[in-house]
Each structure stands twice: as C-alpha cells, then as structure tokens.
Amino acid sequence: MNKILVTKPFLAPREEYETYFNKIWDNQWLTNMGPLAVELEEKLMAHIGVKNLLFVSNGTIALQMAIKALGLKGEIITTPFSFVATTHSIVWEGCTPVFVDIQIGSLNIDPKKIEEAITENTSAILATHIFGNPCDVEAIQKIADKHNLKVIYDAAHAFEINFKDKSIFEFGDISTCSLHATKFYHTGEGGLVIAKHKEVLKKLGYIRNHGLHEKEGFASIGTNAKNSEFHAALGLVNINYVGQILQKRKQLAEIYELQLQDKVKFQTWNNDASKNYCYFPVIFKTEQELLRVKEYLEQNNIFTRRYFYPSLASSLPYMPAVFLPNTESISTRCLCLPIYFDLPLSDAKKISELILECI
Ligand SMILES: Cc1ncc(COP(=O)(O)O)c(C=O)c1O
Numbered sequence: 001m002n003k004i005l006v007t008k009p010f011l012a013p014r015e016e017y018e019t020y021f022n023k024i025w026d027n028q029w030l031t032n033m034g035p036l037a038v039e040l041e042e043k044l045m046a047h048i049g050v051k052n053l054l055f056v057s058n059g060t061i062a063l064q065m066a067i068k069a070l071g072l073k074g075e076i077i078t079t080p081f082s083f084v085a086t087t088h089s090i091v092w093e094g095c096t097p098v099f100v101d102i103q104i105g106s107l108n109i110d111p112k113k114i115e116e117a118i119t120e121n122t123s124a125i126l127a128t129h130i131f132g133n134p135c136d137v138e139a140i141q142k143i144a145d146k147h148n149l150k151v152i153y154d155a156a157h158a159f160e161i162n163f164k165d166k167s168i169f170e171f172g173d174i175s176t177c178s179l180h181a182t183k184f185y186h187t188g189e190g191g192l193v194i195a196k197h198k199e200v201l202k203k204l205g206y207i208r209n210h211g212l213h214e215k216e217g218f219a220s221i222g223t224n225a226k227n228s229e230f231h232a233a234l235g236l237v238n239i240n241y242v243g244q245i246l247q248k249r250k251q252l253a254e255i256y257e258l259q260l261q262d263k264v265k266f267q268t269w270n271n272d273a274s275k276n277y278c279y280f281p282v283i284f285k286t287e288q289e290l291l292r293v294k295e296y297l298e299q300n301n302i303f304t305r306r307y308f309y310p311s312l313a314s315s316l317p318y319m320p321a322v323f324l325p326n327t328e329s330i331s332t333r334c335l336c337l338p339i340y341f342d343l344p345l346s347d348a349k350k351i352s353e354l355i356l357e358c359i
Helices: 014-027 035-048 059-068 084-092 111-117 135-145 198-208 229-260 287-299 323-335 343-359
Strands: 053-054 075-078 095-099 124-128 150-154 173-176 191-195 280-283 334-337
Touching: 014 229, 035 053, 053 059, 053 198, 053 229, 059 124, 059 150, 059 173, 059 191, 059 198, 084 095, 084 124, 095 173, 111 173, 111 343, 124 229, 135 150, 150 280, 198 280, 229 280, 229 334, 229 343, 287 323, 287 343, 323 334, 334 343
Parallel strands: 075 095, 075 124, 124 150, 150 173
Antiparallel strands: 053 191, 173 191, 280 334
C-alpha cells in the first residue's frame, strides 16, 4: 500500500492559484492587509455569516491576541484535551491555566466541573471545540455570566460548524480558528479571530498590526499577526471547494463508522450541531489495543496520530502534573484515523479491515 498519513493538505488545480498570484504581481502588494487579504475577509464573513472577523497569521497568535484583547489576568480555566497551543497561549500571555476534566463522550471540557475550579483569580474560560464538536456553549455562557468571566473558544477545528443554525464562531466573547495547511479549510498558514463586539474587534485590529499608532507614537501594545497576500490567495481559491471537501470527508467518515461501529467508540456529537469530519477519532477499549492497531497499521504503511496524547494536564514542563481521570482515560485510548480530501474511499475501507483484523 502507498504511504498514507493521517492528513494531507487540500490543493486545488495550480492554475487557480496562479490567477491570484498574477494579481499579486499586478498589485505589487505583498502583505499588510492587501487587497486579497481584505477580499478574503469579506468572503469569509459572508460565507460564515459573521460580521467581526480578522484574518491573521496563525491559530496560535489568534489565541494570544484574544487573551490580550480581553485584558485577561490571573487564572484561565481550560481543557487539558487539546493541542498544546491552547495552553501555551495562556502561559505566553502571563496567565495561569487551570485544567478541568473533559466529558468521556463529547471529549470537551465538562461544564459541570468548571464551577468548582473558579476562584477569585479566575478571569476567563478558554475551551476547545475538540475535533469540531461544539462544547456545551449554553452551559458555559451561563457559568461565565454568573461569575462575570470572559469566554474564548479555540475553534481551530470548527470551520463550517453550525450550532442551532448559527456559526459556532458566534459563541463566546472571541472565537479563534486555525487555517493551517492540515485543517479542513486552509490558507497554508493562517488563522481567524471572530469577536462578539465591534469594540473588541477594533482592539484585535490594533494588536494585529503592532498596536495603535498615533501621529507621533504608539498608544497600545501589539504584535505582528498580519497575514500575506499569498496566504490569502490560497484561501480565496480553497473557499470554493468547501462543499466538495465536506462531501468527501463525510463519505470517508461513513465508511469508518459503518465498518468499525461494533468494535470501537466514537465521539458523541452535539445534537444541535453540524459536522465537518475534520478528524476521525476512535476510542479503543484499552491503550494496549490502540498500540496494537497503530503498530499493525504502520506495518501496512498507514500512519495514524494519537491526538491528543499525552494529555496537557500531565505533560507540560512548566506545570505540575494533575491527574484528571476522564482526560487520562481518553488521551490514552484515542487514535485519529487518516481522513482527507484525496483519500480514496477504498483506502478507508482497507484501513477499517486492517483494524478489524487486529481487534
Ligand atoms: C486546537 C488547536 N488550537 C490551536 C492550534 C494552533 O493553530 P496554528 O497551527 O494555526 O497556530 C491548533 C493547530 O493545530 C489546534 O489544533
């Protein structure tokens, strides 16, 4: 079998990108909110159905900007089952992450456990819609309102997800997204920040471009989170393929679901949400079973990923390890199977058969 990786970036026909690259040469404008970046922001706002959106250089800086724009200090309650960038961003911004255990089914932070972790130093909740599955946004907002906390969603995996017919990016004070090459919809490198309030968007805009410039000085701190015209060009082409990408990923996921349903567990999806099939996580009975399957697939040239292992609660050099039973249980038993636009349906079938041979 040819080598199969867990994911592969989507690429449209080269000529389509070249049309946009020619525009870049005509405009002689390479970065700093150029015409293609502005066009992309407008197209994305229309596509997603949100108003306050900025295109930035990646999903990590998007998180850092969100924490900065909301002026967060002290402790931020967060999920230990996410990519390391979620926690790193909190620490990078001088705040302290406080991990709260996840739900065994949804794999998202458990709102029931958030309240007991709140102290007088808590300023916010930063939760990830893991693998695109929306958190219990209503319960989280209730807790935030009660305790006067800000809410940030790391929606890196949640492009094209709706909750109760609204974009999931509309929830929280700020939602962030990653448009990294491996994501469902990508711009090579890239990210988004989406703010609930215009005032916050304004701050995010200043932060993206080195702070607020005044005639003879600077009125606020900022960073460089601008993205280039080349990345915007990738995004302008790729946005036309979102429907096809979704369709293909759905077909692949349905094959895995049908073949494996009696042998493994799947993530319990939020009943009020759409799906984007950006990952295909399966939960094995034991870690031993997972390791057996992973190795057997590797012998067959198929490379899965243990997203997200080890858990952030037990593996960060700057934090004491905390034992959270659900997180530990899931992170040791969860394996993501290959899923991407170019993957032939027959390969998903073959991968499922190999897994079944093993368990
Ligand atoms: C949950 C999550 N948060 C944040 C990020 C960071 O995004 P980026 O790689 O665009 O910086 C990722 C990226 O993989 C992610 O999966």
